Amino acid sequence: MNVRQWARDLGMGVRFAFVGGREGWVRALLTAVGVGLGVALLLLTTAIPSMQSVRHDRESARADVDYSELDKRPNDHSLIVADVDTDWRDKDIRGRAIEREGAKAPLPPGVDRFPAPGEMLVSPALERLLKSDDAKLLRERLPEKIVGTIGESGLVGSQELTFVRGGEGLAQAIDGARVARIDRFGDTSPTETQTDPVLLLLVIVVFVVLLMPVGVFIAAAVRFGGERRDRRLAALRLVGSDGRMVRRVAAGEALAGAVLGLVFGTVFFLIGRQVAGSVEVFGISVFPSYLNPSPALALLVGLAVPAAAVIVTLFAMRGVVIEPLGVVRTAKPARRRLWWRLLTPLAGLAMLWPMIGQGRTNGTFNAYLVIGGVLLLLIGVTTLLPWVVEAVVARLGSGGVAWQLAVRRLQLSSGTAARMVNGVAVAVAGAIALQMLFAGVESDYTKDSGKDVARAQMEVSLSRHTGIGPAAERFRATKGVEKVFAYDRGYAGDRRKEPEKGLEFSVGDCASLREVATLASCRDGDAFYVSDAEWDTDTPKLAKQPGRTMYLDPSYEGGPRRAEIAWKIPKGLKPAHARQDLTGGERGGVLLTPKAVDPSIAPALRGQVYLQLDESVPNVHDLARNTAAAVDPLSNPMNWYRTETSTRYATIRTGLFVGAVCVLALIGASLLVSQLEQLRDRKKLLSSLVAFGTRRRTLSLSVLWQTAIPIALGLLLSAIVGVTLGTVLLKMTETPVTMDWGSILSMTGVGAAVIIVVTLLSLPPLMRLMRPDGLRTE
Known part of the structure; x- marks a missing residue:
């Protein structure tokens, strides 16, 4: 097959997506929204290195104690700086008192004037806090007159609380620790380059675990509306197209939705980028200008998503026979085979096995083996789940009408049900493994402070x-x-x-x-x-x-x-x-x-x-x-x-929480889109059942059962894979393996809660679809 034929067929699929009437537009829009949510999170991830670099540069640029020259004498460039940090409830407030000694004394970054004694410049967030009704005690502590705000170049985050106030008589308090004489701002000391192998392993696993569900959701999004699309493609067979051509046309439709998803994802990212400047998550805030994706990584996302859409569509249609008079999908499908599905997780274990027992003493972990092993183990969830769902629902017995409707639907399309919960299962499996790893190594980075908090607080x-x-x-x-x-x-x-x-x-x-x-x-x-x-x-x-x-x-x-x-x-x-x-x-x-x-x-x-x-x-x-x-x-x-936690460990843990919030938001939004797409595909079926007298309560329960059964199986499988991965990671770090069942159950519960919320949100559209007039057609 030459390239020109491929391009023509893919182009025909793209045209069908946009000129195929309302059905084509709806399918393309659903695909674009699903893909766009994933692309937005991928773009956000590619911007993380830039964000960290800018925050580090901003922090270094305003460093104000030069420990290499503590015996500095007053001169034309000297400035006395005092560390006057404070706290407000559970929030840190960075504070500096400055006293100008020389005519050419440097100004702190983001500050355009030297405040006099009794004056201060504050960050916009601190100014809002001081003006709030419940900050009376803080206003008493910071009574200085606000004469300006600190610019973005002097802040590491949009919600940072910081101030610079005028000082007086600071020279007698110079101690080289909290009060120092300087002639410039900026940290000139070399940065620490030694990296803890276990912390590096944590970073790698966190990125893989957070990004893997995104890839799963993008792969599922490009298959939205697959059943209706296949029925439309039967018309092409009727006018003389062969089976391979219609598959390429279908891939072209998916390609159109993926490209449109890139546009949507870029828009979502730009909106999220602006919103990020006004929120704070676990004490971390950023300016929109920090979130600039790496051009190379952004280009990789732009190429990988459309390519994945074509590959996934061609792979999904390998078992579908499109004939001129219809689609042969409803015949009893061949039973899924287990042996090749086990190869993926076993290959992942094989990649991680050589590093078991390595710990901290044998150098850093091989990043490629870690990424490959964790990816294959998590991909194992997506390959095993369809087989598990099919095997279980095939053996489910009789029950009420709602139960029978749900079971029969699952028996006919267990693959669709499994795809819906694949992303959640992967996310929960990764979360359980990470929770086990964090809990296992926490004692190495959290030490007893030694302070007697019973005698003083x-x-x-x-x-x-x-x-x-x-x-x-x-x-x-x-x-x-x-x-x-x-x-x-x-x-x-x-x-x-x-x-x-x-x-x-x-x-x-x-x-x-x-x-x-x-x-x-x-x-x-x-x-x-x-x-x-x-x-x-x-x-x-x-x-x-x-x-x-x-x-x-x-x-x-x-x-x-x-x-x-x-x-x-x-x-x-x-x-x-x-x-x-x-x-x-x-x-x-x-x-x-x-x-x-x-x-x-x-x-x-x-x-x-x-x-x-x-x-x-x-x-x-x-x-x-x-x-x-x-x-x-x-x-x-x-x-x-009572305890003190390593700063690096706490930073990685905070990053995990921030990333988990973003991934959970993506999971919820994508699942809701997927659920609405499935309900749209079943509109005529639901309307037919209602027209024949089926109660809406029965149909609602059947939809809930169709969601609950795959969820339960997916969460059970994710718990098994997550515990396995967590055990291997702990063995790699030479940490005793302990089962924190509370954390395992809580992670599983979070996954179940996301699905339940999405299901409840889909009930109002379901009620609107369950009307006899849904049978009307043109």
Whole structure:
């Protein structure tokens, strides 16, 4: 067969799709919508690398602490920047206080002016939040006058909450950690290139699992209206076309729908791109300009979708005989064979098998084998499900009228029923495998923080020159704060610069000191040394050298210059025994009550406050943050949690949740289109049954049964394949295999819920179709 003949036949199919009357247009439109939804998600996926790159570049461009030059002196380009991040309920707010020192000091990205003290520039999202009715406590914490907004170049997301306010007297608070002197913005440090093999495996599997259902739905969408199309093609046989020609014409119709689907998909993507700029999913937001698909990947989508439409149509029609007087489809079809359907998942297991036991110690996983193995296992769901549905429905017994109608329909067209739930089954199988993998490796990336959250739930770090006594009293007067443990802390070395020995300072009242050490007795004016703290060998030796000169705040090479305050070890230090403190460790060094402190060492001490809160008080954390801001504008309040999660692991998990939301939306929309297409094909049949007196309730139940039976079988198969894939992935990472049945059932339930919602949404159109006048024809 020459290329010209193929092109002519495909072109004829394209013309039939657009000039074949209402039926042709409806079929082309349904195909285009189904394909378009999938194409939109594929284009979104191709834009993810660009999105991540832009977000990383924006974050790097506004980095404002250069750790390589902490001892920078004031100059014509210098600017002092203070990290004043805060939180509002469960949302992070990025904050910076800036003080201009030089005439040529740099402006932060997205900022067009230096705010004066008492002024601030905010992101559009933060401005909306501050103007909302329920942000009264936040307005108290951020009372500065808003004099402008931060531009897009200074934000990593459209919904990011951030502000830049004017600072004053920040030079005395420079510590190289939260307050620094800089002469430029931007992170010049090299990025970390080492990648955890398990995290890389997670990323690969997440992409495959999220994209596989999209491909399944596109393949199903190009077959919409197949039965009516085949009946129309019988007319071509009547005028002399052979069987191969009509198959190519059918492929041309599918090609037309796929190309139109590309147009629809592009429109859907552009609409979604704009909508993405106004929403936030799991704390992630983007600007529309971030979502620029890679040209090469977009071109691949544009070529692959039409090609897939032609291939799928030709493959689907291999068992259909189109004759001049009709379509031979209703005869008893040959039974599906099982053996070749098992080859796909077995091949997938064979590709993954060599990597079992590899773990983290044997290099990265082979990406091609991982992608191929996971793809083949998930494709196994689509190949096995039609056989499972056919085998089960062939053995279903008698029942009510609705049951019999449903079973008979499934027995005649089990392939159509299986295609409808294929995408859901694949998505659930992948979700179960991912859930098992995430649950298995979570302990490697989630560690116990060590903090005693029963004794304190919040920590507030104060800047220098903030009196710990008055601060503690302000916190005790705050609503919802039950207990306050406050310390002034510092470090003393045996030399002004580069000390060899040293001891830690902790200043607090007796109640607070008893939280970090066991004291025989305590009253204001006492001084103690901890004699048995783990890892502290200097303190017991230095405590026995009363009168020895020590230097608080010693200087180190590469660090900022310090005050280096001289202090002599006092006589009469009482021994104290270490105990686990609030942070989960043991605190050594010298413990002093307020009256035992020489006032001259106060500039070298930094306050730290631990709060025990009454969680039943509404907004208790924000009340404490407001007090911290009032006590010290440069304070750093932090909530305490029992566990700490790796940032990279949390990012991948968040990406999975965002992708899952998009895929579930696609599943629901595509299923609804598929359901409406099937109902449209059965319009005359339903009208005939109603005309003969069949109750609508019976027909509705039959439609529900036709959906429920394939769903149940598909979810059962997906659970088996998902558990198998999850087990193999855990074996690959050398992680003990455990079955989280709650997660498995929840993933299965989500898949079932999507189908149930789609079925309920299709009931109103079903009621409209069940009318006798549906038999009318022209």
